[in-house]
Amino acid sequence: MPKNNYKPRYDDTRIGYFTTQTNHMTTLDRVNYRDFINRWNLIKKDPSKNLSEPVKPIVWWIENTTPYELRDIIKEGVESWNMAFEKAGFKNAIIVKIQPDTATWEAGDIRYNVLRWTSSPNPPWGGYGPSFVNPKTGEILGADIMLEWSYITRRVYEDDLFNDFNENTLNQYCNAGKYQQIETSLGIDYIKAYDLGSEMEKELIKQSLYRLVLHEVGHTLGLNHNFKGSTLLSTEELNNKDIVNKRGVCNSVMEYPAINITKDIKNQGLFFDIKPGIYDNWAIEFGYSQFNNEEQEKIGLKKILSRSTEKNLAFANDALDMRSPGKGTDPNAMIYDLSSNPMEHSLQRINMINNILRELKEKYTKNNDTYQELYRAYRTLVYSYFNALEIVSRQIGGVHIDLSHTNQNSKVKPFESVSLENQQKAMDIISKYGFSNKVILQDDIFPFLQSQRRGFSVSEDPTIHQRILTYQNRLLNHLLHPKVLLRITNSQLYGNEYLLPNYMIDLRNSIFKEDFNSNISTVRQNLQITYIKRLIKIIDDKSKYDNISQSTAHYNLLWIKNNINTNTGNLSSRQHKDYILFLINSINNI
Numbered sequence: 276m277p278k279n280n281y282k283p284r285y286d287d288t289r290i291g292y293f294t295t296q297t298n299h300m301t302t303l304d305r306v307n308y309r310d311f312i313n314r315w316n317l318i319k320k321d322p323s324k325n326l327s328e329p330v331k332p333i334v335w336w337i338e339n340t341t342p343y344e345l346r347d348i349i350k351e352g353v354e355s356w357n358m359a360f361e362k363a364g365f366k367n368a369i370i371v372k373i374q375p376d377t378a379t380w381e382a383g384d385i386r387y388n389v390l391r392w393t394s395s396p397n398p399p400w401g402g403y404g405p406s407f408v409n410p411k412t413g414e415i416l417g418a419d420i421m422l423e424w425s426y427i428t429r430r431v432y433e434d435d436l437f438n439d440f441n442e443n444t445l446n447q448y449c450n451a452g453k454y455q456q457i458e459t460s461l462g463i464d465y466i467k468a469y470d471l472g473s474e475m476e477k478e479l480i481k482q483s484l485y486r487l488v489l490h491e492v493g494h495t496l497g498l499n500h501n502f503k504g505s506t507l508l509s510t511e512e513l514n515n516k517d518i519v520n521k522r523g524v525c526n527s528v529m530e531y532p533a534i535n536i537t538k539d540i541k542n543q544g545l546f547f548d549i550k551p552g553i554y555d556n557w558a559i560e561f562g563y564s565q566f567n568n569e570e571q572e573k574i575g576l577k578k579i580l581s582r583s584t585e586k587n588l589a590f591a592n593d594a595l596d597m598r599s600p601g602k603g604t605d606p607n608a609m610i611y612d613l614s615s616n617p618m619e620h621s622l623q624r625i626n627m628i629n630n631i632l633r634e635l636k637e638k639y640t641k642n643n644d645t646y647q648e649l650y651r652a653y654r655t656l657v658y659s660y661f662n663a664l665e666i667v668s669r670q671i672g673g674v675h676i677d678l679s680h681t682n683q684n685s686k687v688k689p690f691e692s693v694s695l696e697n698q699q700k701a702m703d704i705i706s707k708y709g710f711s712n713k714v715i716l717q718d719d720i721f722p723f724l725q726s727q728r729r730g731f732s733v734s735e736d737p738t739i740h741q742r743i744l745t746y747q748n749r750l751l752n753h754l755l756h757p758k759v760l761l762r763i764t765n766s767q768l769y770g771n772e773y774l775l776p777n778y779m780i781d782l783r784n785s786i787f788k789e790d791f792n793s794n795i796s797t798v799r800q801n802l803q804i805t806y807i808k809r810l811i812k813i814i815d816d817k818s819k820y821d822n823i824s825q826s827t828a829h830y831n832l833l834w835i836k837n838n839i840n841t842n843t844g845n846l847s848s849r850q851h852k853d854y855i856l857f858l859i860n861s862i863n864n865i
């Protein structure tokens with residue numbers, strides 16, 4: 276461990292740093308946390324100056340295996356963090372050099388911080404940035420960043436999209452590369468669909484790489500994710516090129532945001548951020564500002580932290596995000612989303628995807644080639660379509676979280692339920708786009724969804740029903756999650772006005788009402804049976820659901836049993852309804 280005068284800085288709940296956790300073992304206080312943030316030991320050369328170079332800057336090396344044409348982008352991306360360090364009083368805090376071909380040290384040498392460049396056949400991520408620290412103080416001693424060639428080629432593994440990917444949210448695990456790759460892919464589909472040209476495509480790839488580098492370097496400076504970063508601008512502001520280019524897309528590059536694609540092509544600003552955001556600047560100011568003495572440090576940090584109630588500095592890390600069903604409670608802390616009104620943005624995106632799908636077959640069918648590109652593009656677009664709906668679903672049962680401290684006179688309470696209006700609106704959107712026959716997206720493409728034969732691996736029938744149901748099940752995983760249903764009941768005691776019995780009737784209606792007495796498509800039949808089986812499980816003997824959730828599930832099963840008419844609709848619909856009755860009647864004592 277280095278012998279120096281490094282002074283640890285205490286962690287604060289309002290800004291996201293990785294921490295080195297220790298406890299104060301002799302204090303009488305009930306809360307005895309003494310957690311240090313992880314950060315580099317930056318000391319001003321001239322402490323009397325507001326802006327000074329550090330005695331020892333953070334030096335990054337670009338590995339000599341990196342393609343020449345990408346080196347400048349990577350260098351600029353890393354160095355743009357210097358803007359944030361200027362807010363903390365440091366000039367040229369980060370320096371980037373290129374590993375010479377004649378270097379006598381290996382890129383894996385821990386004495387060097389290296390931006391590694393690799394091309395793996397089965398890449399785990401598009402990039403990630405681990406670091407190591409002094410366990411006694413949190414001082415960061417070294418870091419590396421792995422960048423993958425697959426990130427540039429966007430060889431997204433479609434099967435990964437279809438199957439859930441492992442949503443491990445441990446401390447330093449970062450999926451930014453993978454998520455951003457999917458978003459970049461959507462951007463390319465958009466550019467192709469509207470014939471916007473290869474220049475724009477190049478610009479998108481450039482911004483995407485910049486953004487990935489910024490994100491991974493952010494981790495190595497000590498920063499956590501900030502999943503509220505995407506709430507900086509309204510949907511209207513995001514559709515304005517001047518505002519986006521001036522203020523940035525998000526408040527932080529530590530977010531996993533949706534790509535910013537505007538409604539009107541002429542107003543297209545940045546797709547992704549290309550410099551640290553307003554939150555990032557603030558976080559670096561908190562972590563790295565240098566003070567003359569302890570008293571000044573106390574006053575200075577308090578002043579910095581008092582700004583946490585500003586809307587532009589919204590923050591939530593991995594502990595709070597809602598990426599998977601049942602996890603988190605605050606819909607603003609969602610991944611892949613954008614705008615301070617994520618529902619509005621999701622609708623904009625759904626419309627955009629529908630427009631792209633209409634052009635898809637023509638744009639992706641090249642002369643004398645297989646249908647692989649069409650197959651890939653269709654699957655990623657359908658994934659993005661349902662992802663927009665998952666973002667919407669999180670409003671239901673949502674509880675916003677505010678982390679400001681007691682002395683900050685925050686206008687909002689630590690826990691505030693999503694408004695009745697927004698929860699009902701979310702239900703309407705899911706009903707219309709997720710559960711109705713609209714989900715059969717662009718059926719004229721179905722007979723062409725053939726992946727390229729490789730060896731003995733051939734494309735099967737496109738399994739449309741399975742695919743749609745898999746995505747609908749992901750929505751139901753949230754909508755009927757035991758934690759979500761329980762939270763709807765609990766939060767009615769502190770402000771939630773969307774009561775569980777009403778919500779559960781709305782949900783039933785979204786799945787049954789439209790075709791209760793007419794022909795039911797096989798896609799809807801599939802959804803209805805799945806829904807009924809889920810309700811039956813809720814009232815099962817082994818159920819883990821709370822009592823109130825069980826009562827309302829029971830009520831809805833009974834309602835269907837008493838109101839279903841097995842004599843309406845075509846043959847397939849009648850057989851289907853008979854089976855639904857059979858399922859409900861199979862429950863003991865109903």
Ligand SMILES: [Zn+2]
Binds near residue numbers: 448449450490
């Ligand atoms: Zn990350």
